[in-house]
Amino acid sequence: MAARTAGGGGGGVVEWISTAARLGLAVVWAWAGLAKISDPAVAAQAVRAYRILPEGLVKPVGYGLPFLELALALLLLIGLGVRIAAVVSVLLLLAFVAGIASAWARGISIDCGCFGGGGAVDKSQTQYGQEILRDCGFLLLAGWLVARPRSRFSVDGWLAA
Amino acid sequence: MSEKNRSGKRTARERMLEERAAQDAQHAKKKKLLVIGAVVVVLAVAAGIGIAVQSSRSSSDTPSAAPAGAIGPKNLVIPDGPANAPATLTVYEDPRCPACGQFEREFAPTVDQLQDQGKLYGNYHIVSFIDRHDGGKGSKNGANALACAQDAGYFRAYHDVLYKNQPDETVDAWKDKSKLIDLAKQVPGLDSPTFESCVNSNKFGSWVSAVEQDFDKSGYTSTPTVLLNGKPIYPKNGNDEITPDNLVKWVDEANQGKKPGTTGSGSASPAPTSTAAESDPALQPSGGGS
Numbered sequence: 001m002a003a004r005t006a007g008g009g010g011g012g013v014v015e016w017i018s019t020a021a022r023l024g025l026a027v028v029w030a031w032a033g034l035a036k037i038s039d040p041a042v043a044a045q046a047v048r049a050y051r052i053l054p055e056g057l058v059k060p061v062g063y064g065l066p067f068l069e070l071a072l073a074l075l076l077l078i079g080l081g082v083r084i085a086a087v088v089s090v091l092l093l094l095a096f097v098a099g100i101a102s103a104w105a106r107g108i109s110i111d112c113g114c115f116g117g118g119g120a121v122d123k124s125q126t127q128y129g130q131e132i133l134r135d136c137g138f139l140l141l142a143g144w145l146v147a148r149p150r151s152r153f154s155v156d157g158w159l160a161a
Numbered sequence: 162m163s164e165k166n167r168s169g170k171r172t173a174r175e176r177m178l179e180e181r182a183a184q185d186a187q188h189a190k191k192k193k194l195l196v197i198g199a200v201v202v203v204l205a206v207a208a209g210i211g212i213a214v215q216s217s218r219s220s221s222d223t224p225s226a227a228p229a230g231a232i233g234p235k236n237l238v239i240p241d242g243p244a245n246a247p248a249t250l251t252v253y254e255d256p257r258c259p260a261c262g263q264f265e266r267e268f269a270p271t272v273d274q275l276q277d278q279g280k281l282y283g284n285y286h287i288v289s290f291i292d293r294h295d296g297g298k299g300s301k302n303g304a305n306a307l308a309c310a311q312d313a314g315y316f317r318a319y320h321d322v323l324y325k326n327q328p329d330e331t332v333d334a335w336k337d338k339s340k341l342i343d344l345a346k347q348v349p350g351l352d353s354p355t356f357e358s359c360v361n362s363n364k365f366g367s368w369v370s371a372v373e374q375d376f377d378k379s380g381y382t383s384t385p386t387v388l389l390n391g392k393p394i395y396p397k398n399g400n401d402e403i404t405p406d407n408l409v410k411w412v413d414e415a416n417q418g419k420k421p422g423t424t425g426s427g428s429a430s431p432a433p434t435s436t437a438a439e440s441d442p443a444l445q446p447s448g449g450g451s
Contacts, residue, residue: 044377067207081196120382
């Protein structure tokens with residue numbers, strides 16, 4: 001308790017950075033989730049195109065993932081369980097990066113389907129480098145929140161008070 | 162004495178504070194675990210709801226109705242030519258795909274001829290994935306209209322007319338179903354109230370979606386995908402480019418020593434196709450008809 005009040009000056013800036021990271025990551029997940037919801041068949045095909053998961057898991061992942069992303073967005077937006085939400089975000093993003101890298105390494109031509117779309121594309125239209133770089137940017141946000149989950153305007157803060 | 166007393170008091174107070182701190186810590190820990198538990202539950206429930214909602218929203222991979230004469234498991238394939246021909250040409254194509262249009266304009270006369278000579282059995286998978294890539298409805302509407310034409314027995318002729326009048330990939334002209342009905346007027350006998358209501362009501366919508374889902378799972382990723390007896394021959398068969406002459410050569414090689422199937426235009430497909438095929442040369446001066 002004492003540490004919290006004493007660290008008020010320095011911690012303030014960190015808390016504001018965390019608030020920005022939290023809201024930024026919330027927007028990313030909301031955008032990613034919403035873009036994948038409209039057509040379940042497209043979402044399933046985006047997953048299938050990676051040729052990693054067995055057919056039996058393609059639909060559950062394609063159908064469930066966008067809602068999981070939206071739930072993460074909601075938790076981050078209200079600031080409930082920020083650290084655990086950030087840990088899940090890191091794990092998801094690492095899985096995405098691994099998936100994209102694997103597709104790249106195997107020489108198949110797909111769109112990552114990160115923000116809707118997905119599936120096979122022409123070889124000239126693959127953007128694996130950018131897609132991985134973008135996900136790494138999101139990883140920085142999520143990683144920051146794992147380390148510094150305390151932020152302004154959060155349910156976590158309200159619960160701790 | 163008083164000192165002893167004071168120190169005794171202090172320890173009691175300290176002990177109380179310590180206990181309180183321990184309680185607080187335990188309380189905080191409990192709260193933390195509760196929050197973690199809540200988050201995990203929220204995420205799991207969200208994913209579960211997603212799977213349930215999207216499953217109920219997604220169309221079945223088994224069509225509720227298929228056009229007459231469609232073949233294969235679940236009747237997703239439109240046949241053209243004699244079923245007893247020794248060679249099978251499997252074609253995956255999207256009504257909006259420009260490369261499919263090019264393929265059809267270049268090869269349809271040859272393919273029709275091979276079929277009518279009893280050498281080749283055409284198997285058409287009418288997929289509709291361009292609508293996903295470019296947005297729009299043209300692929301799905303076009304595929305449904307082709308199913309309607311098959312249902313009426315005019316698949317080959319209408320298929321040729323569609324690809325001869327194919328709009329640019331980026332122009333979704335066939336989102337307007339009346340354009341598809343207008344094109345049907347170029348096929349004598351096809352346009353009828355039944356055909357028009359079939360196109361307008363998207364009668365074979367579930368079939369179109371099932372065909373696309375089947376293509377999704379096929380592992381083929383582009384159109385046209387053209388297989389001769391299951392082996393890809395487009396754009397190349399081994400080192401040889403596909404050309405009308407090469408296609409004839411490959412089919413003849415594959416059929417060596419085998420008995421040709423029934424000859425005559427569209428003999429094995431629904432009967433009316435023959436009428437359409439006969440009127441083909443009038444529609445397509447370049448067509449090397451029977």
